[in-house]
Amino acid sequence: MATYHIETYGCTSNRGESRAIERTLRDAGHHRAESPEGADVAILNTCTVVEKTERNMLRRAEELASETADLIVTGCMALAQGDAFEDLDARVLHWDDVPAAVTNGECPTPTPDAEPVLDGAVGILPIARGCMSNCSYCITKFATGRVDSPPIEENVRKARALVHAGAKEIRVTGQDTGVYGWDDGERELPELLDRICAIDGEFRVRLGMANPGGIHGIRDELADVFAANEKLYNFLHAPVQSGSDDVLAAMRRQHRVEVFEEVVETFDDRLDRWTLSTDFIVGFPTETPADHERSMALLERTRPERINVTRFSKRPGTDAAEMKGLGGTIKKERSKEMSALKREICADAHASMVGDTREVLAVEEGTGDSLKCRDGAYRQVILTDASERGVEIGDVLDVEITDHEPMYCFGEPVASRRKHPASGA
Secondary structure (H helix, E strand, O other), X not given: OOEEEEEEOOOHHHXXXXXXXXXXXXXXXXXXXXXXXXXXXXXXXXXXXOHHHHHHHHHHHHHHHHHOOOEEEEEHXXXXXXXXXXXXXXXXXXXXXXXXXXXXXOOOOOOOOOOOEEEOOEEEEEOOEOEOOOOOOOOHHHHHOEOEOOOHHHHHHHHHHHHHOOOOEEEEEOOOHHHOXXXXXXXXXXXXXXXXXXXXXXXXXXXXXXXXXXXXXXXXXXXXXXXXXXXXOOEEEOOOEOOOHHHHHHHOOOXXXXXXXXXXXXXXXXXXXXXXXXXXXXXXXXXXXXXHHHHHHHHHHHOOOEEEXXXXXXXXXXXXXXXXXXXXXXXXXXXXXXXXHHHHHHHHHHHOXXXXXXXXXXXXXXXXXOEEEEOOOOOEEEEOOHHXXXXXXXXXXXXXXXXXXXXXXXEEEOOOOOEOOOOOO
């Protein structure tokens, strides 16, 4: 678990983005530090209204870079003028990418009570605590231990309560959802997802992080469940972390590159349109230039549409913290190279959607009068002037994709009528 310090400048929208970042970090078990000196990572949410503001942002970024081991710069100036921060030892990220970057490749950590939470139209459903891994860089395992899976019926009951409370999207979470049931000697994730999708109501389901090693043995059954259930977003978050088997071994990951690619191939075979999300840790202590090139090649081969790129940083008490680390310049250069490829891949994916008509669910408020919507593959579509169009959170509508940015698209409604997600049996 990490401690973070966050500073926000600018308008109400920026403050809203910071609240969303903090909510996600807290849900993952991270804690806020009051000063950058006491934090593992500092987050600067920037504004770029006038030139004086830009100078202030640069000055504050320089101060934070000297006060903390890891600096993330986000917000309007970061996204519009990212080159201004090039000389700093900082990561420039979109708001949506900040929480994943803070985790340093570690598993999310559900709160101790692991109870469901309804946040607007989104229901958060932690299905288990703990994991079956022993990654050399991860401190989370010290807090949560081995996987502890409540019975399927208990999780279905919690999911049903979220739907009855008004959830339009249920996010199934856990440190590693793929090993749900392993503590009882069973592989129960496919059955659990089937049962949740069968709940009466109008909602969608998103599966949270599942390590490749955990889902490899159930990949065929799991992909079949995705193909059979319209309520289930065709979205899979499987963090590979490296394209080098040698680095994966040093990380003590429970998979190798071939296992990850076999999972991807299975979903490619079963689903016409789906989104792969994955994570890479760059600059692990044992990573050679050749290892980095293998990661770049894997990213190019599999072309995930959501990619979290994290620079390795040591966590106290972990085995990786005892390894001789790579220099900050090496990690920065490799992160920059991979992030550039990431943006290219994501931009290509979203550009290919322009001109398509997609059914989307309005899930969350965006900047200003916009709504963040998701299509069936969990790709983000921004709908502007939502109140003028009479669209509210929880509505489902057909939109034409009219434009795109590297990480999302823009949509225009093609009909005035609103619809609902397909209901279950």
